Amino acid sequence: MRSLFLKIFLWFWATMLIVGGSMVAIYSMQRDIFVNRWRASMEEALSLYAGTAAQEFDHYGLNGLNGYLERLESNSGIHGYLMDTNGMGVSGRSSHVPKPLLDRAVGSGKPEFASAANADYGVLRAEGPSGNTYLFVVRIQRGVPGQFLSPGTKVLRWSMALVLSGLICYLLTYYLTRPIMNLRAAARKLAAGDLTARAGPALGGRRDELGELVQDFDRMAERIEGLVGSQRQLISDISHELRSPLARLNVALGLARQRAGVAAVSPLDRIEREAERLNELIGKLLSLARMQAASSPPEKSPVNLPELLSEIAEDAEFEAQEHGCSVRLREASSAMLPASHGRTACVMGSVELLHSAIENVVRNAIRYTAPDTTVEIALTCHQDWAAIYVRDYGPGVPEGELKNLFLPFYRVAGARERQTGGAGLGLAIADRVVRLHGGTISAENLAGGKGFQIEIRLPLTATAATAPIVMGQLSTRVIQ
Numbered sequence: 001m002r003s004l005f006l007k008i009f010l011w012f013w014a015t016m017l018i019v020g021g022s023m024v025a026i027y028s029m030q031r032d033i034f035v036n037r038w039r040a041s042m043e044e045a046l047s048l049y050a051g052t053a054a055q056e057f058d059h060y061g062l063n064g065l066n067g068y069l070e071r072l073e074s075n076s077g078i079h080g081y082l083m084d085t086n087g088m089g090v091s092g093r094s095s096h097v098p099k100p101l102l103d104r105a106v107g108s109g110k111p112e113f114a115s116a117a118n119a120d121y122g123v124l125r126a127e128g129p130s131g132n133t134y135l136f137v138v139r140i141q142r143g144v145p146g147q148f149l150s151p152g153t154k155v156l157r158w159s160m161a162l163v164l165s166g167l168i169c170y171l172l173t174y175y176l177t178r179p180i181m182n183l184r185a186a187a188r189k190l191a192a193g194d195l196t197a198r199a200g201p202a203l204g205g206r207r208d209e210l211g212e213l214v215q216d217f218d219r220m221a222e223r224i225e226g227l228v229g230s231q232r233q234l235i236s237d238i239s240h241e242l243r244s245p246l247a248r249l250n251v252a253l254g255l256a257r258q259r260a261g262v263a264a265v266s267p268l269d270r271i272e273r274e275a276e277r278l279n280e281l282i283g284k285l286l287s288l289a290r291m292q293a294a295s296s297p298p299e300k301s302p303v304n305l306p307e308l309l310s311e312i313a314e315d316a317e318f319e320a321q322e323h324g325c326s327v328r329l330r331e332a333s334s335a336m337l338p339a340s341h342g343r344t345a346c347v348m349g350s351v352e353l354l355h356s357a358i359e360n361v362v363r364n365a366i367r368y369t370a371p372d373t374t375v376e377i378a379l380t381c382h383q384d385w386a387a388i389y390v391r392d393y394g395p396g397v398p399e400g401e402l403k404n405l406f407l408p409f410y411r412v413a414g415a416r417e418r419q420t421g422g423a424g425l426g427l428a429i430a431d432r433v434v435r436l437h438g439g440t441i442s443a444e445n446l447a448g449g450k451g452f453q454i455e456i457r458l459p460l461t462a463t464a465a466t467a468p469i470v471m472g473q474l475s476t477r478v479i480q
Helices: 004-076 099-108 151-191 209-259 262-293 305-322 351-368 399-404 426-436 471-476
Strands: 079-083 112-115 119-127 133-141 301-304 326-334 346-349 374-381 385-392 440-445 452-459
Touching: 004 079, 004 119, 004 133, 004 151, 099 112, 099 119, 099 133, 151 209, 209 262, 301 305, 301 351, 305 326, 305 351, 305 374, 305 385, 346 351, 346 452, 351 374, 351 385, 351 426, 351 452, 399 440, 426 440, 426 452
Parallel strands: 326 374
Antiparallel strands: 079 133, 112 119, 119 133, 301 346, 374 385, 385 452, 440 452
């Protein structure tokens, strides 16, 4: 049982039921003690009550007997009855005395006691002055609530008590755990990148310890939002400021080429390559800053995934040839619902951003795959989402580093050389683009050291596009 809400609810409910059951048990025990004491004291008084009742009946008749019984009831709360030895009432009052109890009293000549469903009885045989034999009965009514109710009514009352106690426990548990649930939801949003998430507004100014915890969380989230926003703004500002001196550097480089001799060609080429690399890095920084500030793609339109992957594979093949490898669009199968089978796999979003994200993943695979191997791109479609797989045959990534691959400027220790490591922004950009489109991206090492694979999942559109997927062309196409 992992739910705190359910734990608190069940503990509260069980506590109420145990307390209620204990109170009923204690009452029953107290009742038993009272009955035992009543019987002990009644044994001494019963002979006096019985003799007086028989005497009153023989001397004064029914009126005298009833007067005595009324005085006995008003003074002591004891209900008395006078019967003959056959169990027939002679006092004008009726009582459903257990028959076995009367039989025992006739034969024993001493006080006999018994308990019925709603009362306790005592019976003693007595003789009047006329020599007639009578049975004097005393009855004490039980005070158990609901003793005269039918079994169905008792079940209904217990059911209502159970439901009411459960409702009270539920409301109390909800009141106690609501701040925790709000805090959990806000923490998940914050972890997913929504820095505006707050838990406090839904609590209505609660002032207890849980309310203070939520307020502390909101202050922490506000501080994080400010720090991250300042960092993003700083990156954006620096990137913009670097563009101007970089442009002047390119102009100066062109002038230097015109004036320099043959001996300066190699150093100037190196300066040009570094300037191009710096310009590419600045462009990625600006793209990352813009996407981090966005909450959704800037424009949305149907994006045909098979066509997009085919275009990316063709473009990436030229870069792959320089690294001694190739790129292949291995598969583009459909496993969608029958209504959309054979239709184009489309997602709603920005084709430019998706192209950039997937291209970054493919270029990263090209950079690390082994020579004379093939980077494989695959597409599979399911009921409401599409999965894009990009696999290389490189050395993979240490398992402890997988969770950090999509952080900006992060590079695995073994790939820090500028020729292979890049700037550590490509996968970070891909991660942000995929999340802007409501998807997920993950990385894994394949079993047996057979390479490395990145999976991108994107939600498909509700309705399929009109252009069908050409399964044969896409599934057999090899770019060489």
